[in-house]
Each structure stands twice: as C-alpha cells, then as structure tokens.
Amino acid sequence: MPSIKVAILGFGTVGEGVYRILQEKRDEIKKSTGFTVEVEIILVKDKNKKRMPIKGIQITDNFQDILNNPEIDIVFEAIVGEEPAYTYLSDTIEKGCHIITANKKMFAEHGPALMKHAEFRNVQIGYEATVAGGVPIIRTVTNLLSGDQVKRIQGILNGTSNFILTKMRKEGSSFKEALFEAQRKGFAEADPSDDVSGMDAFRKLMILSSLAFGEQPDWDEVPVVGIDHLPSNEITDAAKEDYRYRHVADIWLDEKGEPQGTVGPALIGANHPFFNIDGVDNAVIVETEYLGSLTVVGPGAGMYPTGSAMIADLIHIIRQQEAVLIPN
Ligand SMILES: NC(=O)c1ccc[n+]([C@@H]2O[C@H](COP(=O)([O-])OP(=O)(O)OC[C@H]3O[C@@H](n4cnc5c(N)ncnc54)[C@H](OP(=O)(O)O)[C@@H]3O)[C@@H](O)[C@H]2O)c1
Structure with missing residues (x-):
C-alpha cells in the first residue's frame, strides 16, 4: 500500500x-x-x-x-x-x-x-x-488569481477581537469583562496582546498582500489600531443607530499599483457583509476586476x-x- x-x-x-x-x-x-x-x-x-x-x-x-x-x-x-x-x-x-x-x-x-x-x-x-483558520481564503484567492486580478481584500481576521466587540455590544460589557470571558472560553491566549492590539490581524493581512499583490506594503506605513482603547459606550451608542464596530484589516492597490493597508476598528452599516458576523467567526471580502465582490465566512481558529x-x-x-x- x-x-x-x-x-x-x-x-x-x-x-x-x-x-x-x-x-x-x-x-x-x-x-x-x-x-x-x-x-x-x-x-x-x-x-x-x-x-x-x-x-x-x-x-x-x-x-x-x-x-x-x-x-x-x-x-x-x-x-x-x-x-x-x-x-x-x-x-x-x-x-x-x-x-x-x-x-x-x-x-x-x-x-x-x-x-x-x-x-x-x-x-x-x-x-x-x-x-x-478554517476559512479557505488562501485557496480562494489563489484560484481567483488564475484568471482575474484582486483589487482589494477586507477581513475580520481576529476572532478574539470580534468576540469581544460582539459581547461589548450585546451585553454592554466592559473591554476587560469581555476579554476575561474570551480567555475563560479558551478563545483568547493567556497573553492576548497580539489579538487586541491588532498585530495578529496585521500579520494575516501581510500574508494576504503577498499572495494577492506579490508584495507587502512597508510595515511601518500601515496604521495598526487594536480594539483595546475603544470605549464601550461608543460601541453601544453606535448599535442604537444600527451601526456595529468591527475590527477590519484592509489592503488594496493604490493608483500607482502599490499595496496600501490599514488595520483598526471600523463602523459598519446594516448593508455591509460584516454587519452580521458575530462571535469568533472570521470573514473576508475579496474584490476582483471581473468577479466583483465575494465574501467567505467561517471559524477563524480552533483545533478542528x-x-x-x-x-x-x-x-x-x-x-x-x-x-x-x-x-x-
Ligand atoms: N490555536 C489556533 O486555533 C490557531 C489557529 C491558526 C493558527 N495557529 C497557529 O498555529 C501555531 C500553533 O498554535 P497552537 O494553538 O497549537 O499552540 P500551542 O497549543 O501553544 O502548541 C504549541 C506546540 O508547539 C510546541 N513548541 C513550542 N515551541 C517549540 C519549540 N521551540 N520546539 C519544538 N516544539 C515547540 C509546544 O510543545 P509542548 O507541547 O512541549 O509545549 C506545543 O506542542 C501557532 O503558530 C499559532 O499562531 C493557531
């Protein structure tokens, strides 16, 4: 055999x-x-x-x-x-x-x-x-690249941050309470600094940039903001207006054809594909020249x-x- x-x-x-x-x-x-x-x-x-x-x-x-x-x-x-x-x-x-x-x-x-x-x-x-994690985004982008050109990728790439933001919005929890709950449930590391500072999402964005654009932007030029300084009242106030905070990593090609990126909390309206992505799930939107826009959603971490x-x-x-x- x-x-x-x-x-x-x-x-x-x-x-x-x-x-x-x-x-x-x-x-x-x-x-x-x-x-x-x-x-x-x-x-x-x-x-x-x-x-x-x-x-x-x-x-x-x-x-x-x-x-x-x-x-x-x-x-x-x-x-x-x-x-x-x-x-x-x-x-x-x-x-x-x-x-x-x-x-x-x-x-x-x-x-x-x-x-x-x-x-x-x-x-x-x-x-x-x-x-x-389990979202097949690398295979999806690789397949798209064979006959199309990627123009932009946006992602909720850190499940811990998304879990914390979801809990703060739904239950009015403080950042500390929501982080503690994420750790208790095994979603956040004992040292969660890479997750909540945005660095984990930033690194994943750089991997996507290499794949989609063949290069990464200068790391120092990408603004990276975490969710650790977002006041809970801003999250609950936004929810009353039907907006939700998501931690979004974004990479696109500028007019010179060079990749530019940002990572940080963003207000998302009800028509946006990220609006309903709650808890530890990840989601990625890929925009291409011919296909338009495609969203892939699924579990961002875990053993299986x-x-x-x-x-x-x-x-x-x-x-x-x-x-x-x-x-x-
Ligand atoms: N957990 C997730 O859901 C997830 C999702 C996507 C990607 N990842 C990535 O996958 C990797 C593993 O994550 P994990 O959650 O499985 O980590 P983990 O539970 O902490 O396990 C790490 C394993 O690596 C071993 N190890 C650490 N340093 C080593 C060294 N210098 N030489 C040999 N073995 C070493 C450890 O050995 P001992 O058992 O002896 O300590 C342990 O078995 C990380 O890079 C993480 O970022 C994790």
Missing part, C-alpha cells in the same frame, strides 16, 4: 488537530489521494508533558531527528513564534520536503523568503491555516477548523505531486 510519511512540529491545539484528523479520516484521505498518510514523528518542546496517548509514533524534542529521517515527505509546522520555526522550515525545504504551516507570525515575516526557497527546491508550501485547513493543504500537495512522491 503506497504511503506518505509526515512529521508534525508542535503538538498543541493545532498539531493535535492535524494528528486527530489524519487518524479519523485515514480511509477518506486514502480514497481521495490513493495514499495512506502515516505520522512518523512528532516534535515537541517538553517531552515530559502529559498528552493524549499516541501509540507507535516517535516523540522527540530534537529537530535533527526529523531532518535526519530519510522517510519524511511532508512536514506540518504548528509551533509558536518566528524562531526556531523559520530555521526548521528552511532546513526542511532544503532537504526537499514539502511544508504545511499554521504559524502566521513566522509566515508574515518569512513567507516570501520561504516561497522563493521552495520554488528553487521544487517543493510546495501550504499555508491556508495562517489566515482565518485549523487542522482541517492543513489537511486540505496536504491533499492538495499530494494531488499536485502524485507523480513525484515516491511511495514508501
């Missing part, structure tokens, strides 16, 4: 989601690709941490074990932060393996360099999970939505590479 061997870097929310889906959908993946996908090795930081039971798979805290394993075809990356993730993925590409990442912080900064490196080494990169975006990347890579993936 032909099989593809994969490694998973990181076994937290996302890494575990990838592992679970690979086990639960083993037969479906085989039916759809013709390959059995085997998890060969998992990289973690702390081998002694208590985790779900995993049988017959090597758990390591040494990345060299993955790099030195000649059987690995594809590496999933779901660790946190720019380094060592960037170095690990550069080494993985150099070795000739395909990579699939969820790490938006790393990919916003180093995605362009990784893409060039991957092209040079003739391997593929899946990064659907870096933007809007994010894991399933990475599995969709896996299936895409297998189908594209079927001729060159040598069955083990």
Whole structure:
C-alpha cells in the first residue's frame, strides 16, 4: 500500500488537530489521494508533558531527528513564534520536503523568503491555516488569481477581537469583562496582546498582500489600531443607530499599483457583509476586476477548523505531486 510519511512540529491545539484528523479520516484521505498518510514523528518542546496517548509514533524534542529521517515527505509546522520555526522550515525545504504551516507570525515575516526557497527546491508550501483558520481564503484567492486580478481584500481576521466587540455590544460589557470571558472560553491566549492590539490581524493581512499583490506594503506605513482603547459606550451608542464596530484589516492597490493597508476598528452599516458576523467567526471580502465582490465566512481558529485547513493543504500537495512522491 503506497504511503506518505509526515512529521508534525508542535503538538498543541493545532498539531493535535492535524494528528486527530489524519487518524479519523485515514480511509477518506486514502480514497481521495490513493495514499495512506502515516505520522512518523512528532516534535515537541517538553517531552515530559502529559498528552493524549499516541501509540507507535516517535516523540522527540530534537529537530535533527526529523531532518535526519530519510522517510519524511511532508512536514506540518504548528509551533509558536518566528524562531526556531523559520530555521526548521528552511532546513526542511532544503532537504526537499514539502511544508504545511499554521504559524502566521513566522509566515508574515518569512513567507516570501520561504516561497522563493521552495520554488528553487521544487517543493510546495501550504499555508491556508495562517489566515482565518478554517476559512479557505488562501485557496480562494489563489484560484481567483488564475484568471482575474484582486483589487482589494477586507477581513475580520481576529476572532478574539470580534468576540469581544460582539459581547461589548450585546451585553454592554466592559473591554476587560469581555476579554476575561474570551480567555475563560479558551478563545483568547493567556497573553492576548497580539489579538487586541491588532498585530495578529496585521500579520494575516501581510500574508494576504503577498499572495494577492506579490508584495507587502512597508510595515511601518500601515496604521495598526487594536480594539483595546475603544470605549464601550461608543460601541453601544453606535448599535442604537444600527451601526456595529468591527475590527477590519484592509489592503488594496493604490493608483500607482502599490499595496496600501490599514488595520483598526471600523463602523459598519446594516448593508455591509460584516454587519452580521458575530462571535469568533472570521470573514473576508475579496474584490476582483471581473468577479466583483465575494465574501467567505467561517471559524477563524480552533483545533478542528485549523487542522482541517492543513489537511486540505496536504491533499492538495499530494494531488499536485502524485507523480513525484515516491511511495514508501
Ligand atoms: N490555536 C489556533 O486555533 C490557531 C489557529 C491558526 C493558527 N495557529 C497557529 O498555529 C501555531 C500553533 O498554535 P497552537 O494553538 O497549537 O499552540 P500551542 O497549543 O501553544 O502548541 C504549541 C506546540 O508547539 C510546541 N513548541 C513550542 N515551541 C517549540 C519549540 N521551540 N520546539 C519544538 N516544539 C515547540 C509546544 O510543545 P509542548 O507541547 O512541549 O509545549 C506545543 O506542542 C501557532 O503558530 C499559532 O499562531 C493557531
């Protein structure tokens, strides 16, 4: 039976989601690709941490074990932060393996360099999970680009901010109360500063800019405002006038054909596609030359939505590479 061997870097929310889906959908993946996908090795930081039971798979805290394993075809990356993730993925590409990442912080900064490196080494990169979790925005924009030109992308790209704004509007909660509730429900990180300051949405916007426009604006020139200074009475007053605050990341091409972006709270009227996007959902509007405007909505985070975006990347890579993936 032909099989593809994969490694998973990181076994937290996302890494575990990838592992679970690979086990639960083993037969479906085989039916759809013709390959059995085997998890060969998992990289973690702390081998002694208590985790779900995993049988017959090597758990390591040494990345060299993955790099030195000649059987690995594809590496999933779901660790946190720019380094060592960037170095690990550069080494993985150099070795000739395909990579699939969820790490938006790393990919916003180093995605362009990784893409060039991957092209040079003739391997593929899946990064659907870096933007809007389970919403298939990377695939959608990629498909649109084959016969059309993207002019603008607007997104609610941070589910935590949207949850907080929704709670402040609906229940009159203060920012602190709504943030506490987001943390209690597991939507916000223990350190939520990247979410509420707008930096998380900014990084996702930069990934979309690279994809849609082939370049990112100068990061210093993009105004980034979070939701952390928005008074709750402004949110409830706006709601009385049938307006809602959404945290919107916006990127477009100016008259010179250069990308310009903004990230911050915006007042949205009842006719706008973002008006009804409540809670932790994400939404993205893509405007193109020929299609006009298209809105995609869905869960922006979580074990299964994010894991399933990475599995969709896996299936895409297998189908594209079927001729060159040598069955083990
Ligand atoms: N959570 C989501 O819904 C979501 C959605 C989209 C994208 N993402 C992105 O996906 C990535 C993973 O997120 P997560 O929520 O799964 O994080 P998490 O639950 O904190 O898990 C992180 C995992 O990475 C491992 N790790 C951290 N640093 C490492 C290092 N230096 N070497 C080896 N392993 C290391 C940790 O090992 P230990 O288990 O030993 O601590 C842990 O297993 C992040 O980049 C995040 O931004 C997350």
